[in-house]
Amino acid sequence: MSAPPxxxxxxxxxxxxxxxTGPGDVPTSLSSISPLSPKRDFLLPSPLPTRRSRTYSAAxxxxxxxxxxxxxxxxxxxxxxxFITPEGGGADIYVHISDVEGEYVPVEGDEVxxxxxxxxPKMEKHQAVEVSIIHLxxxxxxxxxxxxxx
Numbered sequence: 001m002s003a004p005p006x007x008x009x010x011x012x013x014x015x016x017x018x019x020x021t022g023p024g025d026v027p028t029s030l031s032s033i034s035p036l037s038p039k040r041d042f043l044l045p046s047p048l049p050t051r052r053s054r055t056y057s058a059a060x061x062x063x064x065x066x067x068x069x070x071x072x073x074x075x076x077x078x079x080x081x082x083f084i085t086p087e088g089g090g091a092d093i094y095v096h097i098s099d100v101e102g103e104y105v106p107v108e109g110d111e112v113x114x115x116x117x118x119x120x121p122k123m124e125k126h127q128a129v130e131v132s133i134i135h136l137x138x139x140x141x142x143x144x145x146x147x148x149x150x
Contacts, residue, residue: 049120049127051098062117062129069134072110075100084112084128094119095128102132103144109137 049058073092075082080097095114100106114128136142142150 049117050096051129054117054129058117059129062115065115067113067115069111069113070128072106072108072112072133072137074108075106077105082106084114084131093126093128095131099127099129100131104133104136104142104150105145106131106133107137107140107142109140111135111137 049055069087070084070093071087073083073085075095077097082095083092084095085092093114093116095106099114106112111134112128112131113134114131116126117129119125119127144150
């Protein structure tokens with residue numbers, strides 16, 4: 001003979017103590033997730049190497065390579081990156097904020113000197129490293145890294 005249904009015995013059906021009892025018990029937003037939960041850190045790290053994450057061998061190859069010149073096409077301090085147009089033409093080159101040397105934030109039109117480093121994993125594209133401003137663009141508003149305008 002089979003066991004009587006739960007409604008006849010007066011008790012609720014058995015559930016694991018940690019399982020939700022209905023659709024209203026399932027968390028629907030990130031605010032309901034505990035700050036210690038591994039689901040909180042769902043953002044992936046950037047695949048582009050910064051000065052801190054670049055390997056010693058890649059840094060040594062870049063330092064040993066030739067220097068190039070170009071013009072800053074775009075640089076966004078809040079985003080932390082920009083692009084350089086090479087002097088001889090060609091595709092724009094990515095530059096990370098950690099690779100800019102000197103006391104001024106680059107702006108559009110600044111002449112810069114840089115070295116090249118390959119971007120992993122395919123090593124097909126290049127990134128500018130050891131970027132230094134040679135000549136500030138005339139008529140442009142420049143500021144230091146601490147935020148003081150010149």
